Amino acid sequence: MQQIINFLIRNKNNILFLLLLGFSLFLTIQAHSYQKSKFISSANFLSGGIYSWTSNINAYFNLEEYNNRLLEENQRLRTRLATYEDTLLIKDFKDTTSYEGHYTFKAAEVINNNYANRNNYLTLKKGATSGVERDMGVVTSKGIVGIVENVSPRYSTVISILNSNSRINAQLKKSNHFGTLVWNGDDPNVVQLIDVPAIAPVSEGDTIITGGRSLIFPKGLPIGTIKDYNTDQSESYYTINISLFNDMTNIGYVYIIDNTEKENVEELQDLNKDE
Template identity: 80%
Template structure:
């Protein structure tokens, strides 16, 4: 303890200088928008680099599992290609065979994934230079992951479905009854489907898919299976626990979904509102 005190006394001038320098830089960044934007950009670049480095290490230990996922997905894609071989043209990965609008899927790597908080986010190794924009959907071959929230040139942050602010349209696969997918913050493998009317036919094990009533996710993407359900206090709607198909604690690679008709649809909707 005495050595620490002696060290502080010997270097008190240098320590004071560093404290004052840090404080002055803080005031400069806070009071000037240009310096603040540069600092945020540099911080994003640094954190993205760190996440990318740690992701490379984690990916090494999960190579076998990731390869198995790719094999399963390739099997499904080959089956679909065999069915639509005469009419399907592949560029990036454009799928117009099963969705109402024109969607493009872009592959990316997850370099940071939170799942233990109430409001969780992911960071992916793709940004505006790769054609990624805010409000694009993010999925894996097994199910949905979240929605792009912020984008830099090389990286993007994704608001996870394991986030208290997440609201995604979803429906029962065997009927057209739909509700809102939310998360109560408890189990990273279980999310909740609310606002499903009590007249809906439902059973444990039923598959839940995206409802297609938004411009983000096409209809029919897998989400999970009904684990249990009960009526709310008014007995008008179900509260349903959904066991996710995705293991949200181990997301390695994802697809970002672009709805190429989104701009046209929004312009048409805004025109209808104005009238």
């Protein structure tokens, strides 16, 4: 103990310098958006390399399940091709497909997935050099996963649907009644659909899909089925518990959605705001 005290006394100036340097860097990053963005990109790069190494080990032990998922997805794709050949165009089966004209899907590997916290994120082994941008949707063949939040050249982070800040438009498949998809932080297999009008025809087992009322997800992507539901105090709106199609605790590969018409729509909406 005495040796530790002597060491601190001998090096008190150096220790004080390092503490002040660290504090000044913290203040600089927090106060300037440019330095903050560079710090986030650097952190993504370093953590991405670590996550990539650990992901390779985890992927080895889940190969059988991932292969089964791919077989199921190939079967569904073949069925859709045979039935809707005019609306589904396969450009490059290995990496990119086109859906309903102006949505493209890029495959990406998940190298880190949080699901036990209140605000959970995923890290993908694909970034800006592959065309990934902020606010792109992320899905699997079974359902939606989240929305891209931060991007570095080789990696990107995704705000999971298992995140208290997540807000996604969703609707009942059997009607046009829609609400907002949120998560209460309890069960990683169950999310909530709120603000659905009480006049909507709701039944346990009904399917919930994306509503298509945003520029992130196309309409009709699967989310889950109704587990149970109740109304608020005014009995005007439902709060619906949804059992997810995705197993959010085991996500190996995803598709990143790019809305190729997004900029055109945003420009048009900005013109309407100006008027």
